Amino acid sequence: MKIKSALKMLVITGIISGCLCGRPPQRAVAAPVGKTHTADMGWWKKDRFGMFIHWGLYAVPAGVWHGKHAPESGEWIMNNAHIPRKQYAQLAKRFDPTEFDAARWVQIAKAAGMKYIVITTMHHDGFCMFKTNATHYNVVDDTPWHKDPVAALDKACQQQGIKFCTYYSVENWHSKYQLPHSWNHGHPIYFPTRFAVGGAKPYLKYMTRQLGELIRQYHPALMWFDNSVITPWTTPSGQHVAGWTETDARTIWDYVRKIDPTVIINNRLDAWSKFKGLGDYSTPEEKIPPRGLPGPWETCMTINNTWGYVSWDHDWKSSTMLIHHLIHCASGGGNFLLNVGPTAKGVIPKPEVDRLLAMGKWLQINGEAIYGSHRTPFAKALTFGYATQKPGKLFLEVTKWPKNRTLVVPMRNVITKAYLLADHLKLQTATGLGGQLVYLPAAAPDPVASVVVVDIAGKVKPY
Numbered sequence: 310m311k312i313k314s315a316l317k318m319l320v321i322t323g324i325i326s327g328c329l330c331g332r333p334p335q336r337a338v339a340a341p342v343g344k345t346h347t348a349d350m351g352w353w354k355k356d357r358f359g360m361f362i363h364w365g366l367y368a369v370p371a372g373v374w375h376g377k378h379a380p381e382s383g384e385w386i387m388n389n390a391h392i393p394r395k396q397y398a399q400l401a402k403r404f405d406p407t408e409f410d411a412a413r414w415v416q417i418a419k420a421a422g423m424k425y426i427v428i429t430t431m432h433h434d435g436f437c438m439f440k441t442n443a444t445h446y447n448v449v450d451d452t453p454w455h456k457d458p459v460a461a462l463d464k465a466c467q468q469q470g471i472k473f474c475t476y477y478s479v480e481n482w483h484s485k486y487q488l489p490h491s492w493n494h495g496h497p498i499y500f501p502t503r504f505a506v507g508g509a510k511p512y513l514k515y516m517t518r519q520l521g522e523l524i525r526q527y528h529p530a531l532m533w534f535d536n537s538v539i540t541p542w543t544t545p546s547g548q549h550v551a552g553w554t555e556t557d558a559r560t561i562w563d564y565v566r567k568i569d570p571t572v573i574i575n576n577r578l579d580a581w582s583k584f585k586g587l588g589d590y591s592t593p594e595e596k597i598p599p600r601g602l603p604g605p606w607e608t609c610m611t612i613n614n615t616w617g618y619v620s621w622d623h624d625w626k627s628s629t630m631l632i633h634h635l636i637h638c639a640s641g642g643g644n645f646l647l648n649v650g651p652t653a654k655g656v657i658p659k660p661e662v663d664r665l666l667a668m669g670k671w672l673q674i675n676g677e678a679i680y681g682s683h684r685t686p687f688a689k690a691l692t693f694g695y696a697t698q699k700p701g702k703l704f705l706e707v708t709k710w711p712k713n714r715t716l717v718v719p720m721r722n723v724i725t726k727a728y729l730l731a732d733h734l735k736l737q738t739a740t741g742l743g744g745q746l747v748y749l750p751a752a753a754p755d756p757v758a759s760v761v762v763v764d765i766a767g768k769v770k771p772y
């Protein structure tokens with residue numbers, strides 16, 4: 310009930326623009342606060358497919374608090390089960406992931422065809438999953454494990470040729486510089502936080518210190534910031550305390566870019582610009598814009614319904630659905646950042662691994678249609694599936710195999726050659742009424758999606 314009313318308030322004030330629930334943005338975004346797309350996005354645009362990892366203290370309760378399923382919990386359990394700070398912090402004493410193997414995680418990402426990894430170095434709960442000198446509340450100093458998984462993953466990524474990237478939350482439910490939304494007699498609701506009186510300045514200092522550590526210690530290729538939902542408020546004595554501002558976002562942006570001019574930064578430093586504004590790319594969450602977005606973008610998504618590990622969430626998306634999502638993103642010119650939530654022991658759950666391996670198997674044959682591809686040239690959705698392209702080549706990802714064995718490609722260009730990525734055998738083609746025709750075998754080589762490649766001269770001229 311309390312979460313609901315907090316949510317309602319935020320939707321009304323327009324703070325949540327698109328959230329887990331798959332709702333569209335609630336309000337127009339503010340004007341850009343700075344120059345965007347300054348980094349070299351080359352690798353990121355080509356790579357197309359990444360692994361998101363949500364791992365933190367929340368993996369210990371795994372969605373259960375006082376023996377009950379905490380609603381929509383995972384990494385939100387501290388807020389959703391109203392856990393007081395001191396009590397939540399005790400989870401650190403139980404964090405001992407003896408089965409953690411960084412090389413294995415990176416191998417899984419690689420086998421899935423993923424090209425980059427984004428790991429939560431600090432989620433909203435404020436617990437740091439990396440070695441930091443800015444607080445004792447970190448995985449090395451405060452757990453019986455005493456190891457730095459961010460360092461281990463960074464190393465494993467370098468060794469296996471995967472880009473290493475970090476996630477960092479602006480909102481911090483543990484910091485003394487940020488106050489919960491309501492203390493509610495020992496049952497705090499943290500989200501959204503507000504700055505303590507005089508807290509903004511020291512928090513920015515704390516944050517820049519940690520970001521400096523992240524950059525210098527691990528050299529992330531990309532920094533994924535999350536939800537700067539820190540609201541303004543008025544103290545009982547009438548003093549106005551500003552929330553997170555565009556200037557704060559700009560300060561952090563400039564600081565990061567000064568230390569590393571090449572690091573890619575997503576668009577969530579500024580709370581108002583989830584889809585535009587300050588940021589190298591936009592970040593739709595749990596949904597894929599049907600026709601893509603104008604600039605660079607990346608959809609992040611869970612495999613079940615939660616980001617952090619929840620023992621009772623078995624609502625897994627099928628590998629077919631996930632492969633379709635990846636194709637859908639690529640056809641809209643976007644990336645797909647797919648999440649795993651490892652357990653407190655350090656294991657990526659098997660249902661997630663199974664699905665990732667199925668995606669990797671599909672990409673082994675069809676990856677050419679995804680990596681380095683550009684968005685579909687067609688303005689309208691295609692009846693048989695999706696399209697991506699490269700100079701001189703059109704890739705047709707056929708998810709609905711035509712019963713009449715004829716693919717109608719709605720373009721004027723004559724096809725010089727057509728074949729399936731599954732077998733590379735030449736297919737017959739013709740010019741038809743509604744476009745170019747490709748004659749297909751009776752059965753799809755892959756019932757999930759089969760890619761037909763057509764070679765053409767010049768740019769695609771859609772009908």
Ligand code: H79
Nearest residue numbers: 312316328329381384385389500535536609616
């Ligand atoms: O890290 C993942 C989420 O935890 C984070 N972004 C992704 C990548 C995220 N933070 N905020 N939001 C997503 C949107 C907020 C959704 C909410 Fe709710 C709806 C907050 C309160 C109501 C979902 C339901 C979370 C708690 C209850």
